[in-house]
Amino acid sequence: MTTVASFNIDxxxxxxxxxxxxxxxxxxxxxxFEHLKSIYELMVLTRTFDAKAVALQRxxxxxxxxxxxxxxxxxxxxxxxxxxxxxxxxxxxxYGAQFYRGVKLSEVLxxxxxxxxxxxxxxxxxxxxxxxxxxxxxxxxAGAALAFKLRGEKRAAVSVVGDGGSSKGDFLEAINAxxxxxxxxxxxxxxxxxAISVPRKKQSQGRTLAQKGLAGGLPSIQVDGNDYIAVYTxxxxxxxxxxxxxxxxxxxxxxxxxxxxxxxDDASRYRPDDEVENAKQFEPIKRMRKYLTSQGQWNxxxxxxxxxxxxxxxxxxxxxxxxxSQLSVADMFDHMYAEIPHDLAxxxxxxxxxxxxxxx
Amino acid sequence: xxxxxMVEAVTMALAHELEHDQDVVVLGEDVGINGGVFRATxxxxxxxGEDRVIDTPLAxxxxxxxTVGMATQGMKPVAEAQFMGFIFPMFxxxxxxxxxxxxxxxxxxxxxxxxxxxYGGGIHAPEHxxxxxxxxxxxxxxxxxxxxxxxxRAYGLLxxxxxxxxxxxxxxxxxxxxxNKEEVEDDGEEYPLDMCFVIRExxxxxxxxxxxxxxxxxxxxxxxxxxxxxxxxxxxATISPLDMDTIHESVAKTGRCVIIQEAxxxxxxxxxxxxxxxxxxxxxxxxxxxxxxxxxVVMPLFKLEKKYMPxxxxxxDKVHQVLEVS
Numbered sequence: 001m002t003t004v005a006s007f008n009i010d011x012x013x014x015x016x017x018x019x020x021x022x023x024x025x026x027x028x029x030x031x032x033f034e035h036l037k038s039i040y041e042l043m044v045l046t047r048t049f050d051a052k053a054v055a056l057q058r059x060x061x062x063x064x065x066x067x068x069x070x071x072x073x074x075x076x077x078x079x080x081x082x083x084x085x086x087x088x089x090x091x092x093x094x095y096g097a098q099f100y101r102g103v104k105l106s107e108v109l110x111x112x113x114x115x116x117x118x119x120x121x122x123x124x125x126x127x128x129x130x131x132x133x134x135x136x137x138x139x140x141x142a143g144a145a146l147a148f149k150l151r152g153e154k155r156a157a158v159s160v161v162g163d164g165g166s167s168k169g170d171f172l173e174a175i176n177a178x179x180x181x182x183x184x185x186x187x188x189x190x191x192x193x194x195a196i197s198v199p200r201k202k203q204s205q206g207r208t209l210a211q212k213g214l215a216g217g218l219p220s221i222q223v224d225g226n227d228y229i230a231v232y233t234x235x236x237x238x239x240x241x242x243x244x245x246x247x248x249x250x251x252x253x254x255x256x257x258x259x260x261x262x263x264x265d266d267a268s269r270y271r272p273d274d275e276v277e278n279a280k281q282f283e284p285i286k287r288m289r290k291y292l293t294s295q296g297q298w299n300x301x302x303x304x305x306x307x308x309x310x311x312x313x314x315x316x317x318x319x320x321x322x323x324x325s326q327l328s329v330a331d332m333f334d335h336m337y338a339e340i341p342h343d344l345a346x347x348x349x350x351x352x353x354x355x356x357x358x359x360x
Numbered sequence: 361x362x363x364x365x366m367v368e369a370v371t372m373a374l375a376h377e378l379e380h381d382q383d384v385v386v387l388g389e390d391v392g393i394n395g396g397v398f399r400a401t402x403x404x405x406x407x408x409g410e411d412r413v414i415d416t417p418l419a420x421x422x423x424x425x426x427t428v429g430m431a432t433q434g435m436k437p438v439a440e441a442q443f444m445g446f447i448f449p450m451f452x453x454x455x456x457x458x459x460x461x462x463x464x465x466x467x468x469x470x471x472x473x474x475x476x477x478x479y480g481g482g483i484h485a486p487e488h489x490x491x492x493x494x495x496x497x498x499x500x501x502x503x504x505x506x507x508x509x510x511x512x513r514a515y516g517l518l519x520x521x522x523x524x525x526x527x528x529x530x531x532x533x534x535x536x537x538x539x540n541k542e543e544v545e546d547d548g549e550e551y552p553l554d555m556c557f558v559i560r561e562x563x564x565x566x567x568x569x570x571x572x573x574x575x576x577x578x579x580x581x582x583x584x585x586x587x588x589x590x591x592x593x594x595x596x597a598t599i600s601p602l603d604m605d606t607i608h609e610s611v612a613k614t615g616r617c618v619i620i621q622e623a624x625x626x627x628x629x630x631x632x633x634x635x636x637x638x639x640x641x642x643x644x645x646x647x648x649x650x651x652x653x654x655x656x657v658v659m660p661l662f663k664l665e666k667k668y669m670p671x672x673x674x675x676x677d678k679v680h681q682v683l684e685v686s
Contacts (some may be wrong), residue, residue, distance in 0.1 A: 087433065126433060129465050133456045139422050140457070143429020145435075150385065150411055150435075157429075169449075173422035181418045315607035335463040336502055338470070338525035341554060341601035 007214045008351065017282045018288025021256035027233045033297045039080060039228055040288050040298070041306055043072040046096045047285060048310040049105050050207075050259075052318060053112065055142055057263040061063075061322065064288055066093040067259035070226075073284030073312070074190050074253040076344035077231025078102055081239060084124055087148075089141035089159040092130040096192075098123060108350025110324060117324070121226045135165040138187060145248070156184040156242035158235070164195025166209045178248035179216035185248040186238040190225060192257035193279075197270040225253030226284040228325035257331035258283065329355045361545045367537040369511035369544050370400045370476070373518035374438065376548055378408045381436060382591060384522060387414040388423060388440030390558075397442055398478055398537055424450035424475065428457045431473040431527070438522055444479035444531065445488035451496075458527040459502030469527040469529045474518075480572050481669055483533035484662040491659045492571070492623035496634070499530045504528045504553055505600040509574035513544040516551030523550060534574035542662055553598045556606040562592035565679055566610040568633060569620040570596040573670060577620050580675035589683065599629050604636050608644070611637060614641040615646035616682040620670055647685035650678040 012138035014023050014030060021030055029035060050069050056062035068075060071093065079100030082088060088101060095108050102123030111118025111130060119129035120331035126144075131137035148155040161171050164188050178185045190211050193200045206212070213220030219241070223230045231253055238249035256279040260267045267276075333340060333348035340348065364372065377384045386401055394416035404480050405413040416423050420441060427439040441447040447454075458471045483489035497505045506521055506528055508514035514532065521528035532584035559574070560581060569577045574595060581591040592610050596602070611617050616650040617637060628652045637649050654668040 089429075109548055115464055116464050119464050120468045125468055128432070128469070129461075133452060136425060136452060136457060139425020139453070140429035140432070142422070143426030144433045145429075145430075146426055146433045149428045170421055173419045176417055176419065176423070177422050226514040273624060275577075332463075335466050337462070337504075343601055343604065 007211070009210050009220060009222055009225070011222045012230045013227050014229040014233070015224075015227040015287050015291055016107070017226070017230055017287050019287045019294055021087065021291065027229060029092075029232060030229050032321060033292070033295065036228075036288070036292060037297060039076055040140070040285070040292060042076055042096065042099060043228075043288065044284050045310045045313060046099060048074050048314050049095065049108075049317070051083055052314045053109060054259070056109070061333060062109060063112050063114050064262050064264045066262045067128040068093045068095050069257035069285050070256050070279070071190060071192060072096050073228040073288070074225035074231050074255050077228050078158060078160065078188060078235055079230050080088050081235035083155070085153075085155045086239070087124070087141065087143070087144045087155070087157045089129065089137040089157060090130060091137065091160050091162065091165065093134055094160055101127065103332060105314065106320040109317065109321035112125065113321060115324065115327065134168040134206050134346060135168035136288055138171045139177065141176045141185060142177040142181075144186040145178070146181055149181065154243045156239050157185060157190060158186045160188045160190055162195060163191040163193065163200045164204055165196065166191075166212060167203050170234040172212065175213055175216040175218060175250065177237040179218055182245070182247040184242035186235060187218075187248065187250045188235070189250065189256060191252055192255050192265075194257050194261070194267070194271065196265060197267075208252060209248055210252035218248050218250050220250040220252070222252045222254060225255035226282050226287065228284060255284075256282065308359070322336065361543045363541040364511050365538050366508065366511045366514045367398055367400050367542045369515040370518060370532060371402055371404065372546050373515045373522070374401060374404060376406065376546060377406065377522045378412055378439075378517065378547065381432060383436045384438060384448045385412050385414060385430070385435060386438045387416050387427065388570055389416060389418055389442050391415060391440050396440060398534060400440070400476070403588060406608065420449035421453065422448055424453035427473045427475065428453050428461070428471055428652060430459060431458070431471040432469040436472050438474040438476065438524060441475055441477035443489050444477040444493060445491055447475075447477050450475065453477065454497070454527070454529070455500050457501050459500050459517070462526065463502060466506040470525060474521045474528045474530050474537050476530045478534035478537070479531045480533045481665045482572060483666075487661060490662075490665060492621070492654065494599055494622060495533055495628045498602075498629055499594055502527070503600070504598060505531070506533045506553060506598050507533065508597065509533065509536065509571055509595050511540075512544045513551060513557065513595070515544050517597060518550060518552035518555065519548065525551060528553070531571070535572040536575070539575065554601060555598070555603045556593040557597055558606065558610065559593040559595050560591070562590040562614065564614055564616045565618060565682060566591045566592045566594060566607070567618055567620060567679070568594045568596060568607055569673070570599060570629075571622065573620045573622050576670060576672050576675060579672045580679065583672065583676060584679060589679075591679070596629070602632065604640070607625070607633060607637070608641050611641050612644045615644060617649045618644070618652060618675065618678045618682060619649065620652045620675055622654055622669055624656045625651060626656050628653065630685070647682040652678050652680050656677070
């Protein structure tokens with residue numbers, strides 16, 4: 001018997017949980033402190049926002065909300081590595097990436113507040129909206145990537161699934177498409193160890209989830225998803241490859257969902273508290289602060305200022321969300337088609353008449 | 361002007377749009393060098409190149425998902441589902457994404473895509489190749505569902521479908537693919553997607569149908585004519601959105617209506633048309649609306665398929681029932 005192919009999965013980490021920089025070749029970004037400080041600020045803003053959103057849900061001012069607690073490094077790493085012209089195909093909790101790309105905090109609240117206008121967000125108009133049917137965004141990203149390739153544009157598509165989503169057909173079909181068409185695409189797996197109540201080990205016996213990309217012949221690696229520098233570096237390299245016409249990559253970012261799945265979930269039903277407590281020592285914000293502090297780039301005064309500005313910014317976003325204009329009953333009819341069909345126009349007129357009658 | 365079959369008319373329309381709009385691409389399984397299993401894309405890859413007429417891996421969800429993705433980024437993809445029986449992996453992308461994208465992004469992203477699928481029975485095909493499930497799609501808001509019944513309408517309606525700013529499901533009755541030839545000018549003239557077509561005018565009864573059942577409906581009307589009964593025939597063509605006005609106008613004239621469909625009866629398009637006539641046209645009717653449909657059974661394999669499908673005799677039986685009411 002001879003070996004016809006063999007594979008390996010590398011793991012990339014630059015910043016240890018203690019905030020120490022490791023590795024032989026340190027990327028230039030590790031010394032770009034202006035950039036890292038702005039990233040740190042966005043991480044803290046995202047976490048402040050997240051806590052506020054959960055509080056809004058608990059007090060009846062927001063619908064079900066999917067928290068991003070603990071995912072700040074991987075989400076913002078994706079957002080920062082991308083160009084504006086690239087297209088982002090998120091699942092539904094990648095707010096950090098989207099804030100980096102210009103989506104407003106209030107727009108995230110609008111969406112979870114039951115208002116479609118949230119998905120008509122600021123930031124790149126070509127980005128996909130939040131995608132609740134798991135992993136379907138992966139084939140959309142593949143389609144976008146094929147469009148870019150056919151038009152000869154130097155752009156790429158980035159999709160995100162979780163560890164649960166990596167079990168779905170659309171993710172695997174997107175890997176296959178990315179391989180068959182050699183698409184400018186990056187398929188991210190944000191492995192936060194839990195798909196609602198099902199742990200990572202029940203999704204697959206595979207040692208890594210990244211290795212699913214190997215089946216399509218795609219370069220596939222694992223990164224420390226709580227290490228911004230590693231995520232940014234890996235995504236940036238994968239995008240460079242995509243722009244150069246060399247095809248797609250798969251990146252599995254290892255992180256941990258510190259929150260419930262959504263505000264409608266109670267993780268204490270299935271997840272041991274000590275596991276969560278243990279995971280907190282690996283979380284992304286603490287290690288970035290330690291690193292910046294150790295490099296003389298951060299201190300308590302800056303931290304206090306940041307906490308204050310984040311609070312002000314989040315409060316302003318909440319205000320904007322709560323003061324959003326009312327939707328009219330007509331709104332649900334007006335965006336169904338480019339031109340409203342005759343019978344739907346009749347339904348709309350009836351709905352409006354009934355509305356006036358009950359208001360009048 | 362060329363005399364063409366329906367499948368040739370489909371190819372003509374695809375070629376016309378590939379020629380005139382660089383954003384149009386055709387994709388699917390075997391659509392490239394092979395020209396599609398029914399030859400609907402015959403010669404297109406050779407003429408327009410493999411970047412415009414794209415053979416995909418064998419993965420229907422991927423085809424539909426990528427079609428959605430391409431459409432949101434400014435292309436006009438025309439995907440082929442090889443048979444309607446293979447469309448189910450595409451269902452999620454059609455219902456959860458294509459149909460909703462405009463609404464959920466308030467028009468920021470749209471899905472000007474077409475998914476074509478050959479459908480229906482009567483050609484002795486294997487299992488899963490003969491069903492008629494158009495109502496499943498007509499039930500979904502946000503998409504248009506179009507079914508041609510002749511070469512000229514296949515050409516004009518497919519042009520309109522490709523040019524539509526909204527997603528269109530285009531179901532081609534494969535029994536009609538090679539049934540007859542019609543003169544179709546390749547002039548790029550599209551047909552409207554918001555109206556039924558009155559195929560034959562009549563005064564005594566309105567026969568409403570679409571797709572392959574047009575053949576039996578015309579034969580039934582011919583038989584009725586010999587008996588001195590004048591039947592009006594309506595081809596619904598675009599089943600969603602549904603043009604009830606044309607049907608109501610006809611029924612206001614004839615007072616009697618029989619709806620003929622190949623699909624199973626329960627919760628079907630004929631249910632919707634009959635309900636609409638009861639709601640809006642009851643006082644025009646001299647007799648109850650009758651339906652001639654497939655039975656509510658699994659589409660039988662081909663030994664029994666002829667007995668499943670509405671026949672001329674079954675149509676005449678229902679027509680005589682509505683004519684007997686005075």
